[in-house]
Amino acid sequence: MHILVTGGAGFIGSSFIRFMRQRHPDDVLINLDALTYAGNLSNLADVPEEAHYHFVHGSILDHDLVVQLIKKYQIDAIVNFAAESHVDRSIADPLVFVDTNIRGTATLLAAARETRIERFLQVSTDEVYGNIPGTGYVTEAAPLHPSSPYAASKASADLLALADHHTYGLDVVITRCANNYGPYQYPEKLIPLMIQRGLTGQSLPVYGDGLKTRDWLHVLDHCRAIDLVLCHGQSGEIYNVTGNNEHANLEVVRRIIQQLHIDPSLIQHVPDRLGDDSRYALDATKIRDELGWAPTVAFAQGMTDTIAWYQTHRSWWQGLNQG
Ligand SMILES: NC(=O)c1ccc[n+]([C@@H]2O[C@H](COP(=O)([O-])OP(=O)(O)OC[C@H]3O[C@@H](n4cnc5c(N)ncnc54)[C@H](O)[C@@H]3O)[C@@H](O)[C@H]2O)c1
Numbered sequence: 627m628h629i630l631v632t633g634g635a636g637f638i639g640s641s642f643i644r645f646m647r648q649r650h651p652d653d654v655l656i657n658l659d660a661l662t663y664a665g666n667l668s669n670l671a672d673v674p675e676e677a678h679y680h681f682v683h684g685s686i687l688d689h690d691l692v693v694q695l696i697k698k699y700q701i702d703a704i705v706n707f708a709a710e711s712h713v714d715r716s717i718a719d720p721l722v723f724v725d726t727n728i729r730g731t732a733t734l735l736a737a738a739r740e741t742r743i744e745r746f747l748q749v750s751t752d753e754v755y756g757n758i759p760g761t762g763y764v765t766e767a768a769p770l771h772p773s774s775p776y777a778a779s780k781a782s783a784d785l786l787a788l789a790d791h792h793t794y795g796l797d798v799v800i801t802r803c804a805n806n807y808g809p810y811q812y813p814e815k816l817i818p819l820m821i822q823r824g825l826t827g828q829s830l831p832v833y834g835d836g837l838k839t840r841d842w843l844h845v846l847d848h849c850r851a852i853d854l855v856l857c858h859g860q861s862g863e864i865y866n867v868t869g870n871n872e873h874a875n876l877e878v879v880r881r882i883i884q885q886l887h888i889d890p891s892l893i894q895h896v897p898d899r900l901g902d903d904s905r906y907a908l909d910a911t912k913i914r915d916e917l918g919w920a921p922t923v924a925f926a927q928g929m930t931d932t933i934a935w936y937q938t939h940r941s942w943w944q945g946l947n948q949g
Pocket residue numbers: 632633634635636637638639658659660661662663664665666684685686687706707708709710711712726730749750751752780802803804805806807812
């Protein structure tokens with residue numbers, strides 16, 4: 627396949643490109659990225675430009691550029707990672723999330739329709755379902771209840787993609803994944819932020835009592851799921867992606883403290899994030915049963931490796947802003 631990967635210089639997009647170069651070396655990958663604060667070409671320093679991989683600096687909001695790239699590289703499929711992805715930033719400035727996540731996705735969908743590409747994969751999130759209190763799990767049929775401006779913008783993009791499938795017959799698939807962790811994650815998100823601050827002797831700010839839970843999946847398992855849905859997912863379908871690894875935020879921070887041998891008194895409880903959800907919890911039976919996906923990275927090992935990666939890749943994160 628010839629695939630337009632948008633947002634391929636970010637955390638998950640760069641992991642996906644690296645994964646796909648190994649898994650499908652004959653595919654051609656075009657990485658379209660605007661290089662916002664979260665986009666970083668050093669994430670792909672080990673993926674050389676060659677006949678099967680090209681980087682293009684540009685925005686998904688640039689319709690003419692997207693159409694031009696689809697035609698030039700005979701693109702079969704678009705995998706849309708490009709987004710503003712940080713909930714805190716969406717609370718401070720929602721408009722850029724509307725522009726990139728909603729208008730950007732709509733622009734890509736229009737270009738996909740006009741050029742009749744074969745498949746459009748929208749990379750979405752468990753946050754579109756909103757807060758899942760208690761012990762239940764949500765399937766793909768659950769209603770959307772996004773809480774933050776980020777989640778609302780992602781839910782809107784999902785609905786636009788599904789509307790394109792329904793109205794114009796565009797072949798659309800959507801993945802909704804739990805929180806990712808792993809190498810190359812911008813150090814504004816919980817795990818890399820705590821590791822970076824811990825390694826530099828700074829306080830470890832934890833929202834509220836730290837007892838809110840998040841469901842964690844290693845980024846490589848997410849990439850494997852996207853590859854499966856891209857190749858074998860049913861058109862017009864949504865696939866939840868999770869290994870059901872729920873942990874309280876405080877527990878994750880304590881794990882980092884333990885491995886880094888740092889002082890637990892560095893934990894500093896700070897006022898809760900506005901409107902924060904207490905729990906996300908997906909039911910991923912569909913992708914497991916229909917596509918045979920299962921997570922391969924155990925949380926304990928994945929965390930050990932991830933913490934070690936940030937310890938040995940200081941030069942990668944030292945120049946970045948914490949946000
Ligand atoms: N990180 C997670 O835990 C998680 C979980 C589920 C789903 N997702 C989704 O996966 C996708 C990737 O997330 P991430 O954590 O890698 O994000 P990220 O913030 O690390 O990367 C986003 C990338 O998109 C690029 N970008 C932003 N605006 C653009 C534009 N207008 N045109 C082209 N490129 C643009 C940025 O430069 C950056 O490279 C997002 O759509 C996010 O909603 C993330």
